[in-house]
Amino acid sequence: MTQRKFQRMLYGGDYNPNQWPVETWSEDMRIFKQAAINSASVNIFSWAKIQPSEEVYDFSELDKIIDMLTKDHYDIILATATAALPAWMFKKYPEVGRTDYEGRQHKFGQRHNACPNSLVYQKFARKIASKLAERYGDNPNITCWHVNNEYGGECFCDNCEKAFRVWLRTKYGTIEALNKAWNMDFWGHRVYEWDEIVLPNALSEGIGYEDTAFAGISLDYRRFNSDSLLENYKMERDGIREFDQNTLITTNLMGTYKNLDYFKWAKEMDIVSWDNYPSYDTPPSYSAMCHDLMRGLKEGQPFMLMEQTPSQQNWQPYNSLKRPGKMRAQSFQAVAHGSDTVQFFQLKRSVGACEKFHGAVISHAGHENTRVFKEVAELGHELEKLGNKLLDSRTKSRVGIIFDWDNYWALEYTSGPNKDLAYVDQIHQYYQAFYDKQIQVDMISVDSDFSQYDVVVGPVLYMVKEGLAERLATFVKEGGQFLTTFMSGIVNESDNVYLGGYPGPLRNLLGIWVEEIDALAPEQYNHSLFVDDTSYKCQLLCDIIHLEGAEALASYQSDFYAGSPVVTKNNFGQGKTWYVGSQLEPAGIAHIVDQVIATSQIEALVTGDSSLEITTREKAGQVYTFIINFQGEAQELPLDFVGKIDILSGKEMTKETRLASFDVIILI
Ligand code: GLA
Ligand code: ZN
Secondary structure, three states, X not given: OOOOOOOOOEEEEEOOHHHOOHHHHHHHHHHHHHOOOOEXXXXXXXXXXXXXXOOOOOOHHHHHHHHHHHHOOOEEEEEOOOOOOOHHHHHHOHHHEOEOOOOOEOOOOOOOOEOOOOHHHHHHHHHHHHHHHHHHOOOOOEEEEEOOOOOOOOOOOHHHHHHHHHHHHHHHOOHHHHHHHOOOXXXXXXXXXXXXXXXXXXXXXEEEOOEEOOHHHHHHHHHHHHHHHHHHHHHHHHHHHOOOOOOEEEOEEOOOOOOOOHHHHHOOOOOOEEEOOOOOOOOHHHHHHXXXXXXXXXXXXXXXXXXXXXXXXXXXXXOOOOOOOHHHHHHHHHHHOOEEEEEEOOOEOOOXXXXXXXXXXXXXXXXXXXXXXXXXXXXXHHHHHXXXXXXXXXXXXXXXXXXXXXXXXXXXXXXXXXXXXOHHHHHHHHHHHHHHOOOOEEEEOOOOOHHHOOEEEEOOOOEOOOOHHHHHHHHHHOOOEEEEEOOOOOEOOOOOEOOOOEOHHHHHHHOEEEEEEEEOOOOOOEEEEEOOOOEEEEEEEEEEEEEOOOEXXXXXXXXXXXXXXXXXXXXXXXXXXXXXXXXXXXXXXXXXXXXXXXXXOOOOOOOOOOOOEEEEEEEOOEEEEEEEOOOOOOEEOOHHHOOXXXXXXXXEOOOOOEEOOOOEEEEO
């Protein structure tokens, strides 16, 4: 059964009228109308209200909310309310709560507080989800289900421990296979019975939250925890599907959030949605990468920007206001990268508790005469004018960058060689090199079909899972280019090293052998001297490389390995592979990327240099070019676009056109 798609771009956000007196609702609706808001996400944290006790359900207030939004022709995103447990549930069944990394069992409080393996929680969550679907599932204004909210965290309780053992048994079959996978003869850890296995937390293998004595165990725990929460999602989804087969179902993700393997999750979701909360100093390329990752989760299908703040947040260390124009620029950035919605957390600022200082469409002043509201209203009218032109449009990319949660976990669990090695940061450095050149990329999984790309980039591809090296080799043999870096090809999926020399299964493909890996402290650096005499600083790690068929493009300038290769290139079949053995400064990475794109004749969206963000979406043969100025100063429009029309303003572009800071244009 295919699910009904959105009929328009959604504009709105989280709305919690049930935290307010009913007399205030109509005024809210009057204000929202002035901003052309057409959508609201409701019922997100309402479990205690709609189920006041184990036996009693009370939908009277939710009925009123849904009626009100339906009458105003809203697209309603209906949440299942399960992300914060009611107090009565904790009181009667304390096991529904989580046990943390330190082994402390939590009491009632906070949110995202359910043990994923508590059967009691599971039973209640599925039941409330299906009851909601039974009651509201046939309302055509409900265009999306929002299961739970920002699934995340982990639990280390006895129930989870038992469930972990079952999960392991299914994965490994025999205790012998498990001992081997986890290399349990190290420190005499061999186990003989399944019930000798304990969860890896501060009471066992943990050294600190992000560290472990046994990466194999901790990796499997992360996989298990991601799967456990995914089972929770699937269970609610299936509960909804009993009564509603047509409406889209999603849950809001969090970009590069570490704990959940979102590629696996996306397979179970009808549409990806996510919450974008950059801080005041987050580079726009980082937000762009997150959007592309969210688009990549379902192989290029449009996603939903489920949450962003209209201005301020409350939970960052410094919750600065979004400067005039910034919210609009960030909203269009999401659309530019594949979002079909622009939604806020939140439509109305709460009166108490920890989010009372979080930005909202309606502020504590309670009326529409605010800067933030004016900006929200202007954007609403702009989106309304755009209509459905961009809805369901797609992005074409010739470059794919691999993002892989197993690698994320494994790389950051490694004890050595350098504690500053951070997965997302490494991926972002390569993403940024393409972003700065106005070359759009897809963020892809290790399981993607590489043949649709000319270039595949896999920075710090530390863990090479079964079959991956072969698939990469086929891709390159047939003419593709593969670019990778230090800390690649080192371990298998259990975090055991491929013996025989690094980069293990990638060695032949890359034509090199890495004999040693030097770690540099923050104040230390080396230089990479390219054959064209350019030189770039390099830091963090320095691979000592022997050529085995590859050629050296750059070599180290100092230390005992001066003169030995740091960047290499290898011909393999019809294609080429590139290896970057250290962390080069951005200009150095750009220098390599230039050569890679020239080899595949990949053209940027602009001739020459520009500091503008430029991307495209396409629909029915029409290309829409989004140009956004995230710089602090005005920028000249590149001449490539002279004569084009901005569909937002209707203006024709001229040689004199300049984009002020935070300006956005969409050209046809
Ligand atoms: C998250 C949650 C929301 C809200 C916002 C605040 O994204 O989903 O409920 O707490 O953060 O930024
Ligand atoms: Zn648990």
